[in-house]
Amino acid sequence: MNLLAIEDVYKSYGDLEVLRGVSFVMQKGETKVLIGPSGTGKSTLLKCINRLISLDKGKIWLEGTEVTNPKTNIDMIRSTIGFVFQDFNLFAHLTALDNVRIGPMKVKKMKRREATELAMEELHRVGLEDKADAYPAELSGGQGQRVSIARALAMAPKLILFDEPTSALDPELIGEVLEVMIDLAKSGMTMLVVSHEMGFSRSVAKEVIFIEKGKIIEKGSPSQLFTAPKHKRTEEFLHKITELYG
Amino acid sequence: MWEDGGCEAPSLEESDVIFQILIGELPYLLEGAGIALTLLAALLGLGFVFGIVLAILEVYGDRFSSILAAAIEFFFRGVPAIVLLFLFYYGLSSILDLSPFAAAVLALGLRSGAYQSQIFKGAFQSIASGQMLAAQTLGMSKIKAVLYIILPQAMRFAIGPWSSQFCGDLKATSFAYLVGVSELLRRGSYIVAYTYGNALTVYGFCALIYLILTRAGTMILYRLEDRLCVPGFERRGT
Numbered sequence: 001m002n003l004l005a006i007e008d009v010y011k012s013y014g015d016l017e018v019l020r021g022v023s024f025v026m027q028k029g030e031t032k033v034l035i036g037p038s039g040t041g042k043s044t045l046l047k048c049i050n051r052l053i054s055l056d057k058g059k060i061w062l063e064g065t066e067v068t069n070p071k072t073n074i075d076m077i078r079s080t081i082g083f084v085f086q087d088f089n090l091f092a093h094l095t096a097l098d099n100v101r102i103g104p105m106k107v108k109k110m111k112r113r114e115a116t117e118l119a120m121e122e123l124h125r126v127g128l129e130d131k132a133d134a135y136p137a138e139l140s141g142g143q144g145q146r147v148s149i150a151r152a153l154a155m156a157p158k159l160i161l162f163d164e165p166t167s168a169l170d171p172e173l174i175g176e177v178l179e180v181m182i183d184l185a186k187s188g189m190t191m192l193v194v195s196h197e198m199g200f201s202r203s204v205a206k207e208v209i210f211i212e213k214g215k216i217i218e219k220g221s222p223s224q225l226f227t228a229p230k231h232k233r234t235e236e237f238l239h240k241i242t243e244l245y246g
Numbered sequence: 247m248w249e250d251g252g253c254e255a256p257s258l259e260e261s262d263v264i265f266q267i268l269i270g271e272l273p274y275l276l277e278g279a280g281i282a283l284t285l286l287a288a289l290l291g292l293g294f295v296f297g298i299v300l301a302i303l304e305v306y307g308d309r310f311s312s313i314l315a316a317a318i319e320f321f322f323r324g325v326p327a328i329v330l331l332f333l334f335y336y337g338l339s340s341i342l343d344l345s346p347f348a349a350a351v352l353a354l355g356l357r358s359g360a361y362q363s364q365i366f367k368g369a370f371q372s373i374a375s376g377q378m379l380a381a382q383t384l385g386m387s388k389i390k391a392v393l394y395i396i397l398p399q400a401m402r403f404a405i406g407p408w409s410s411q412f413c414g415d416l417k418a419t420s421f422a423y424l425v426g427v428s429e430l431l432r433r434g435s436y437i438v439a440y441t442y443g444n445a446l447t448v449y450g451f452c453a454l455i456y457l458i459l460t461r462a463g464t465m466i467l468y469r470l471e472d473r474l475c476v477p478g479f480e481r482r483g484t
Contacts, residue, residue: 050383079385089376092478093399103384106394139479148380155384 001064003028004049004159009058011044011214018044020214021218023059031185033222036192036211037237042194045211048160049192050074050081061062063158082160087168088137088144092100096123096147097132100117108156116152122150126180131242142173155186160184162193173219182219196241198226210234231244264444268451271437278433281456285350285429290415292355297362302392304363305370315363322360327421330357333426350422356413365407369400402471402479409467413460420456430455438483 004026011019018041026032028200034042048054049060051067051074060067067077091099101119104110110118123129126146136144145165152160165181166174178200185191185204195201201222208226209219210233218225218234229235258345268275335349344352373396381391387409418432434452438445 051269052379075382075385077385078383081383083380083383085376085380087376089380091377091380091395091399092374093402102317102394103386106390107385135477151384163459177363 002026002061003030003063004192005048005059005061006045007059009045009048009059009060010056011048011053018214019048022211022214022216023058024209024216024219026190027111028190029188030206031189031191031193031204033205033208034211034219035196035201035208035237035241036190036217040211041114042211043163046163046192046194050083052083054078065246067081071110072154079103079155080158082155083221084145084148084152084160084162084165086164088136088141088148090139090144090148090151092136095133095135095149096128096139098166099136099147100150103120103151103155103208117151121153122153123147124182126172127176140173141169142176143178144170145152149177149184159190159192162191162195164194166195166197196211196245198241198245212237212239250478264441264447267437268448269312271433275430275433275452276436278428278430279459281427282416282422282429282431283459285354285419285422285427286416287418288351289355289358292351293358293362293415295355298366299398300359300363301366301370304367306388306392314363319360319363322357323359323364327354327357327418328424330354331421331425337349340427346426350419350427354415354421358411358418361411361414362408365404365411366373366400368407369403370396372403373399378393401478402474404470404475405467409464412463412467414461416460417456424457 002025003171005023007023009019009022010017022041024032024043034045044053047064048055049067055068058068062077062081065077066072068073088094091102094102094213097116097119100122101110101112104113104115104118120129123132126148126149128143128146131139131147132141133243134143136147136191139147149160149165162181164179169177178197180203181191181193182198193200193205205210205218205222208222210217210225210229210231212233218229218231225234226238229238299316304319305312307315314455325333330353331350335344335346336355338344338349377395377399378388378391381395382388386394402478419429422429423432423435426432430452434448438448441448
């Protein structure tokens, strides 16, 4: 069974059609990367997957459960899908440790001690157990984003969605976040990532999907898509991001 | 003696007498202050709950509940405190036989709630929308997200403006005098009445008690603000 299936989804804001019939599937343990010009619906698509945004048309399935069905318990579904935001959105009044354990404690009703152990493990995994007592305002951007990845991991998600996880970071901090993400992908986590970091895609992505104006223009393995794109638009876009990201 | 010429200052003995009376009546006045504080606690408590509910409805509720909340706010902020008191005590007396104290708690408490809702509304709106989104991505319902993520942050923003609301409401307890609650000001007036016109000294003494209570209350709130202060939520100006 597909872990995630996206079937012909449409979404408009007024006259602006953001998604126009996007479909693809993901298997357990895969990493896929979405690329495309800004405003082409990549973020919208991610937010539709856990129904932070509702679709106009089409269906999304997670392990055989139809996410888009209004009868589906969406809080339940969301607790199994990790989401990593561009600007982290760490809970500002909580320490790194509390940010990571609040989900298990308040959503999964896990005991405090158990949740603390789990949270410390996840902080260790992103290399930040010594920052457990720091507040978000005391963390660097790279550290903040790693805590937010630990927060997502603590829920033992089936899938993690990354919405431009390194776009808000200073260049010298991008590496530490990508490193954590690469380790995650290699450990078998299923990841759908919106990112223009081509190095990341090359090292772990099974497939790169190029979206423009709400439609999938082209998809393929990173080596195929980056070196020999079939469409002229893909080539032009890749040329632009190569100039930016190298 | 006033008929005799009227410009004579009261003799030393006379002014001593009023101070002796005040000292003798101190327990009576302090009991009145205690009643004012009880009224304050009750009306602030009611207003706090009412204000938070109104603010949540207005910020996170659907269209209907947000319009309803705004209408309730408009009413309780737009009608003078004394008129509200008279409405609850005299106006509702045929349906609801409220004691003066209960009427004062309801009238002043709901009024305070309407003002407090403005404070909480502003505090909720100052929380970045990503906080709610992040809570929801963990699987929290909107209610859980407000409870665990939004409220604790909003409360920190609210303490400053809330302390002015506290001062206002402490002083507003004196309106309860008008429906017969035997609070500080009413007791002061009794003393003025039976000592024939030592208004300045007696009311001045009442004013002093109000000042002390206001100062004590705001100091407790500032201390609370300090205790809740975490990096990222520093008190403004520090």
